[in-house]
Amino acid sequence: MSRFVGAGLISWAIFGLVLTSCQQKSAKKADLPEPQETIVGRIDSLEKVLLHEDVALNDAAAAQIVKDYLRYQERWPDDPKCPDYLFKAADVMRGMYRVQDACTALDLLVRRYPKSPQAPEALFFAGFMLHNDISEQEKANEFLQRVIDEYPLHPRAVEARQMIQVMGMDEQDLLRYLEEQGSKGGAS
16 A cells, blocks of 8 residues: 555656646746747838827827837837837837837937937927926926037027027917017018
8 A cells, every 4th residue: 555655646746747847938938038020010011000099098009009109219219110119119118108208219219319300309209298288398398408519400400499489488479479579471
């Protein structure tokens, strides 16, 4: 009888080792990063959903696509899609009323990809959001000044100068400024 008990204990020990081994393998699979194609496919699908629906009505899709955009640029920072994905992440975050997070993503875009076509646009967009969406004039001014300093020949530099000029104006000064600009435009 003791031989059967010993054989039973050995069987249970082997079963336990096999079970533990299988659980460890499935846990390792869960820890593996998703393949690039999987993330790109999900991004493409979510972009289609978000283009046809209001972001406010589909918070889950918006949150997932932001997560995927950011994850993608972390995992494949040299991929040419990264600046575009960061810009899109910021745009979606703005729609989710996460302006500070959007500005952080745009700042990251400029720091990592300063030569990309989106870089001056990103600085301008951040300044625009800070000024118009949450009235943080000082931070807005910093982003707009960076457009002027870092991309002086870009068309957004001209717009940044104009925006800085009107940001501090009260309503009467702004109306007077716009009238002057209108009369200059009509005279040419």
